[in-house]
Amino acid sequence: MSEPELAHAGLNLGDTGELTKDQAENAIFGFWIFLMSDAVIFALLFATYGTMIASTVGGPTPASEFKLLPAFVETLLLLTSSATFGRATIAMKYDEPRRVLFGWLGATLGLGLVFLALEANDFATMFAHGAYPMRSGFLSSFFALVGLHGLHVAVACFWLVVMVGQICAYGLDARVRINLLRLGLFWHLLDIVWIAIFSVVYLQGNIG
Amino acid sequence: MTVSAPLWPAVLGRFGWQDLPFVRAWENPTISELIGAFAGALVVVGAVVVAALLTRYGKWRYLWTEWLTSLDHKKIGIMYIVVAFVMLSRALVEAVLMRMQQAVAIEHPGFLSPDHFGQLFSTHGSIMIFFMAMPFLTGMINYVLPFQLGARDMAFPWANSIALWLTIGAAGLMMASLVVGEFSTGGWSGYPPYTERAFSPGVGVDYWIWAVTLGSIGSTMAGINIACTVYKLRAPGMRFMRMQMFSWTSLCTSILMIFAMPPLTVATLLLALDRYLGFHFFTNDLGGNMMNYANMFWLFGHPEVYILILPAFGVYSEVVSTFSTKDLYGYTSLVIATMAIAVLSFTVWVHHFFTMGQSANVNAAFGIATMTIGVPTGVKIYDWIWTMFRGEVRFTVPMLYALAFMMTFVLGGFTGIILAMPPLDYLVHNTLFLVAHFHNMLIPGLLYGMLAGYHYWFPKAFGFRLDERWGRIAFGCWVVGFYLAFFPLYVLGASGMARRTQAIFEPSFRPWLYVACVGAFVLLAALTSLGIQLWVSIRDRASTRVEAGDPWDGRGLEWSVSAPPPEYNFAVLPLIDGRNPFYDHKHDEGQPDPYASPSSYEDIVVPRGSATSVVIGLAAAVAAFGLIWEIWGLAIVALQIVVAAVVLRSFGRDQHRTIPAAEVAREHEKWLARVRATPAIPRQLETAAVNRGLAEIVA
């Protein structure tokens, strides 16, 4: 059993007629570089959070605000959505029936939206406690970091909807395939960033 | 700072009549205000005149279809450089105004108000870095890199165009700040807490934030594009260690852009959150920490220095090798030195704030790291000197810039070593010594390099050479002007004169300030000479044509095609078998003739022009304008246009055009026939009219 050559990050489609391996390789490498650049943005927000975690100025603290259980559920949702997206790209690769592809994409979108709803609920609860970003440096850095991740997830959901529209309009032509692969990388990377948020923000905040 | 009553807040946001410099000058006709009004009028009149001329000669359609919406890397590169020259003119005039003010304002208020002076040094710095240097080098890379790699375009032509238009939009915001409102007085680095709402409530800082943010997003996109092009679009056989030096420095610059622009974006956007939504990242109260900003800004700021300098190093490598008629000495060491500089540049940022208050151990570590960068840079200087050694050096204009660079840059490097020592840095921190130092690095290390590249590659881009005589005059003015303008600043800085000073209370500074002022005027003369040179060159272009494409007996693949090159760069993609394939094929017996007809041609696919990138860049600038003036409706609509344009483009198909093989063959054969009819000339005659772009081969 020899594994096929990998030309780029993420699931490799190989030559599918619509899309050659070279096309995919170039297009996806560029997006991969962008993701690394984006990762630097998150890294800096983590660093800022690290330096401001003690700047609570007598206001809400990590221990008082971060609820472990909702964060754990959100983690599971995002993780599952990453897996369902992977399943959707496999459906694309092996030209499974369109409804299978749409099914897995729909599941991913649903999980992403539920994640966003839960996060919005978390934020609303915090606001109700008086834990809003203007209160202290700590809360500013928390909302910037977690909020930016949420914004990314929202963008990814919007992108997913656009992709569904393109599949309806053009079927799985080369550009749709490339863009679905790119969206997959984006989605997986957002999950990876969330692991860091879950560990550094929520779990750390709950360590007695 | 102007206090202005909002006119119609629901629609015009916080705009009031007082925000127009003309109204301010009418109500309070001081020289300072009149200069402001004149500058604003110049922008408006300039725009109107350009529009009128375009209409008069019926060039709108041509401009739109052939240039503005073009996705061709060559045209995008040229447009970047046009932006750079326009912005260079503005920022240089501002520098002259500042030097005049300082020469006049010795125990005297001078003619510029402190506020106006603050805007001048802020715009001067921001423009020179973000809207002169960055577009210039990005444009240069855009034009040259695909040729050197043997590629037909950049990896992502559409993203390339968006990056250009974001830069243009941001530069437009800088221009708009002259006409509507005011600019930041917080310097090019925009340090809070001064730039927070509490201390700078006006629109100035917001102009700075959004112009810089759009520019940095554009640069990140450009960096991604360049890196991907180098990694994935090299011609068959073009291994990494066969790339021209300029391609190597482009790669390293692009890597720095990819990783160093995000810290800037984060810093400016967090500052925006502070200003717009009352967050507390960098405020004095409620847990904000402005030192975080300094840290983040210089995480960008130091690599930025090498983003600026590395492409110039690449240009010098090409120029020195070509005009010394020798292979580049120590190619491998130059590659390693470039990579070393790129990585080390991420380890030294603290030397920009040694005086912040961290412990001596931290400062010492970063001081040592800083000095380490001198080592690879020294390697490069030696390599260039060894390249010239026993070469047939021809003192053309680009070579003159390279020589002036080597002398001047080394002097600046010495003062850099002084600044790298924390205890000495404490003494000259925030003085003109620092200003002298970084101008001493960036003028030779960026501007001379870009000008050398401009002279070197201009014939390739436009098919005729630049006037040699005016080139030498401009060169002389740049060099003399530089020394006159900046060496006095070392003395003044060491004597304790703070930078960004509007009025001076120390009469003994007078002679030095006078000399610096004269230097500024000489630099202005240098820029004027460049303008005259361009005019003269266009006028006399009939006698300086170099259609055969190789006016300097060049080495890289860019010289192997016609001048100006065809849209698809290479009729047939070259096969690379060495480090200087074109040069070797030209000069070595038994190598394939570079001007031989290829055995067959293929259809070539090129991208069609696209209006969406123009729309995205300009709508982003309009959204920024709405945010600056708190015209929320405008901002929201413009942002929606950006999103809509992206989605629309993703739904588009048929975005390419095929040039049939027959047409390629016809054009290429026509050019080859012309090459055969062109007389080959020896290198000594390359600046004479007889040079038609074909090098004589001496066995």
Place this chain on the structure above:
Amino acid sequence: MSDRTRELRTYAVGYALSLVLTAAAFAMVRWPSFGARAIFGTVLALGLVQMAVQFRCFLHISLKRSSRHDLQLILFSTLIIALMVSGTLVILFNLRDRMM
């Protein structure tokens, strides 16, 4: 085994491992059994392992020669991110210690 089965299995393995690692980290904090520093260290370590798992199983980054550009890029990004984050924390904590 067909390509499809193998790829499905890769995602399944990645998903299962991630679930286990997330649950472990959660349990460590929810039912603490040793000191805060040790718990935090373990949580960070579990997070890093999970990132590696996802890079391997979801993003298909391997040590094989054919994907070396992507790997190079990740390693270089990791280096830069480590420099930036650790540098920021060291400098600002140092500053705070001296100011407070």
